Amino acid sequence: MSTFVDPPRQLAWRHQGLREGFEVVFTEPRWTIEGATTAVEERAAFAVQYAIDLTPDWVTRGARVASFGREVHLLADGDGHWHVDGVPDPALDGVFDVDLESSAFTNAFPVHRLALAVGESADAPAAWVRRDTLAVQRLEQRYTRLPDDPQGRSRFDYWSPDLACELVYDEFGLVLDYPGIAVRAPV
Known part of the structure; x- marks a missing residue:
């Protein structure tokens, strides 16, 4: 089973491949995550700002996502209703995580919550929020815990x-390398 330590107060990812840009995330105050992504994808620029409320078990309780005058608010009861x-939104029944198309950070939520061996x-x-329209839809996902890499980092299929890929996570349970999408940037 994965055991992660508390994340640092600020984080960043460099988006590369599919898009070029950055995501920055602040984890204080604890259990309210604030972040923003600015990038260019398919010759179109975008910016998404978000605030996500989590429980100590990494279950999403709410999110506010905004982009250039558009905004969407999600509220979850913690029992899989949104x-x-x-x-x-009954299409989201049974969902416990929000996943932002613009974010590498949100892939931490199911890994922490599930604590797979x-x-x-x-x-x-997940309740998946598109980066361009902020439309929310259900996204089916599956995580499989793989043996740690030679550096002792957690790996997941x-x-x-x-999309299918291998994701590598650090000691905080945060994506280090999202192939073709983003890599952690030193902060």
């Missing part, structure tokens, strides 16, 4: 309908 902009797999559907 409201999007105040309206119940090597060889274990779990489905981790990640699957969603549009």
Whole structure:
């Protein structure tokens, strides 16, 4: 089972490959995550700002995501039921994580919450927020814990309908390398 230490107060990822840009994240006050991504993808610039409320078990309780005059509010009850902009969204029933298309950080949520042992797999559907329209939809995902790499870092096989890859995490349970998308930047 993965045991991670508390993350630092500030983090950053350099987006590369699919998009070029940066994501910065601040983890104080504890359990409210604030961040922003600015990048260029397919010759179009975008910026997304967010605040995500988590429980100490890394279950998403709420999120505010904004981009150039558009904003979406998500509220979760912790039992797998969601409201999007105040309206119940039954398509998200059974979801415990938010996943922002613009963020490498949000891949930490299911890894922490599930605490998988090597060889274990779990489905981790997410409330996925598009970077361009801020539309929210259910994203099916699956994480499988792999043996640690030679440096002792946690590895996971990640699957969603549009992507399959291996993700490497640091001692904080944060993605170090999201192939073709982002790498952790020193802060």
